[in-house]
Amino acid sequence: MITFNQFVFYLFSAIMVISALRMITVRNPVHAVLHLVLTFFTAAVLWVQLGAEFLGIVLVLVYVGAVMVLFLFVVMMLDINIARMREGFVRFLPVGLVVALIMLGEMLVVLTGRVFRLAPPPMPPAGYSNTEALAGVLYTGYVYPFEIAAFVLLVAIIAAIALTLRRRPGTLHQDPAEQIRVRARDRLRIVKMDAEKRS
């Protein structure tokens, strides 16, 4: 007899595995993105079930709510030739398999615990706040790495803007400052005219 918790775990892991598989097998790129979204979402559900509510919700908030929306936005606007996308599948398969095997090996090294000796984490006491615990670690013990990571992200943002910023002559765009500065007398001239005589 499986418990309610186990039932939820197996249900969502099954959805996650199937949607991850569909993500790489569907033809339509928009469908692939949507399957990736579903994978993220079910991963978040599993994290919440493990008691990592902060991480789970942030996964939904950041990846599903922001990153994937922009991703979908771009994919929808692209005019992708599906037949050409399919051509490389067999050619790139060996590379993909090698990457997958390396990742599997890494996970086994960490999880079987010969090298890292991971003890299962102790069960948190009742009323324990995941968010507070994370904040305590991030802003005390790891405050410098955290600040450095923030700085690296800032540099990345500025670099992305600098790379795409180019002056293109001849584009039509509005200058709001100029629009606000406009006064009626600059644009409009009221002319006095005598009424026309009825012929």
Place this chain on the structure above:
Amino acid sequence: MDGFVSLWNMLPEGLQTLIWILVKIVVIVLPLILAVAYLTYAERKIIGYMQIRIGPNRVGPRGWLQPIADTVKAMFKEVVVPTHANRYLFLTAPLLAFAPALAAWAVVPFDEGLVLADINAGLLYILAMTSLGVYGVLIAGWASNSKYALLGSMRVAAQIVAYEIAMGFALVGVLMAAGSLNLSEIVHAQSGGPGQWFAWPLIGLFAVYFISGVAETNRAPFDVAEGESEIVAGFHVEYSGMAFAIFFLAEYANMILISVLTSIMFLGGWLSPFEGTLLESWFAWVPGIVWLGLKTAFFLLLYLWFRATFPRYRYDQIMRLGWKVLIPVTIVWIFGEGIAIALGWQPWLSGGA
């Protein structure tokens, strides 16, 4: 009754929890849907009076049954799926818009202890759920196989991503002042009279939050996603009957949600506005949910008032307002708030204690 109790005890514990949660969900969702129905009626009546007309008055006494007539009409209409539309996604999109609008209600506290899930990260959960609503609109636009629908959904995606940042930052200010992500504790942090409400020390964030809330729900004056004068009806141009009605429901449920959240974060939620005054004992019999309802109704009135008053924004001005006005305001405000908290600025920002 005894038979019912013994039947209930026979069920396994997991099933009991499940049924109990489902019952609670129904208790929240049914009044919500009723509220949505009568919000549409209120909208037509109020905007009618603002424009010196009467509004709906044919169905039932003074038009009270109008929402029911509308629902029945929508149910009996045919749902047309356009040619070459992606049938499956086309029909899923309204549900994807509607589900997050309902799911967010799980953490909303209606009164002291009256909440479905009293979780610690309630504020984050709300942000996560409201950010999911955009998928319904995006998919609807893409699956319709129509250029107007696609244009509408592109507009929504850019607009919602922009205003979500301002919205999130406004909530950062609230959580700094309250010292908690739990919505019930945010309300408790504002107890002790209307002078203690976060609307006063955070008045800039309060304004930013409500403005981005209006933009986030695609309501006038930010309703360029539907812009009927430019792109027919935007993302839902191809939808008819019940499929359209579900988008409609989601939009109004989101409006009510934003209004409730604004009341909870900035106007003290279920707390009585007479706390700490002579009138407090006179109104002590009023349940907290009534105060919350009245505060929510005020913001809903603002929504309708905006719609009756303002012309639609131009799209580049929407982007300018979001990125260049609201986000800098929130950043400066949070910075100032941090200093105020560090200095222990009484009576509001005493370090979130």
